[in-house]
Amino acid sequence: MHLLLRTLLILLRSAKRPPLSVWDSSSLTLRVLPTDIDIAMHVNNGMYFSLMDLGRFDLMVRSGTWQKMRRRGWSPVAAGETIAFRRSLQLWQQYTIETRIIGLDAKAIYFEQRMVVGGEIYARAYIATRLVSKAGPVTQEEILAEFGQPPAGLELPEWIHDWRQNTALPGARRPAPHAWAGHRA
Template sequence: MNLYFRLLLFMARVRFRSRLSIWDTSHVRFRVNPSDLDVQRHMNNGRYLTLMDLGRMDLMVRSRFWQRITDQGWYPVVAGQSITYRKSLQLWETFDLASRVIGHDDRWIYMEQVFRRDGKVVADAIVRARFLRKSGGSVPMDEVLDLVTPLPEHLELPGWITDWNEGSSRHGREL
């Protein structure tokens, strides 16, 4: 129930925030609530992933990209993510979640999301996503990019992302 309340509050607030480009970095402030805690009394690792959804939503809504994709009958799906936890977040601490697109290939959009408390990184993640049609099937990347042109000149997918993507596709096959 707490997540629905947080989502409703978030969606009410995001509409009044300043506009962004899809190529900008979104920043959202959160506070660790009692329902975010695990048995160790720090923020549960799964809660980071849930809040990352809200960070991506903030960027898409504020850039009006969300409206463009829903008008097309598309929706985003996370296909892979990797997160590194560096420090714990404790009850009532506030923190910032930064979200930005770092590049794309012929199939995926890649985003970086970083949690910071007092300017120091507490967790960072890479997310791989694509877009599906409500009518079925995936949306080719060139169609997605047509909604966000012009592309920034500095946008170049780092090589380590390609390595991560290839490695994550092979991971677990022997299990």
């Protein structure tokens, strides 16, 4: 809920910005607000992912993909995320969220996103997202039918496959019991 109003504003503003292909890069300029910071007076580490949602919305709206997804009853969900920090974003600082799709596989669409100030990367994240409908996960074939074919040469880096394989939890229909290795109560 903390970004609901800002998300709605981005959806409206992005619809008026120049159109993009879903395979293009999006650049969204924002400013650090008081609701984005923690007690250390910089953007809270957990807030970066929430702010990056806005960058993905910008790309989806500007490419027309958001409207297609809504019409088909598809919703995006994060399946995995990893982030690295270089510098802190401070209160009132202006920054851009750079967003691009770096590829897809049979289960997910992969985004690279960067928080950039003055041409310098402050944080970089990789997000694996899935599209789901009431009937379940949306197939790669359905996604490509709506998104169009990716540009020639768009191929996921090998480390992305390793990352997903090594960090993924079992699917929601399989058990995922909690037990710490070597844990004593």
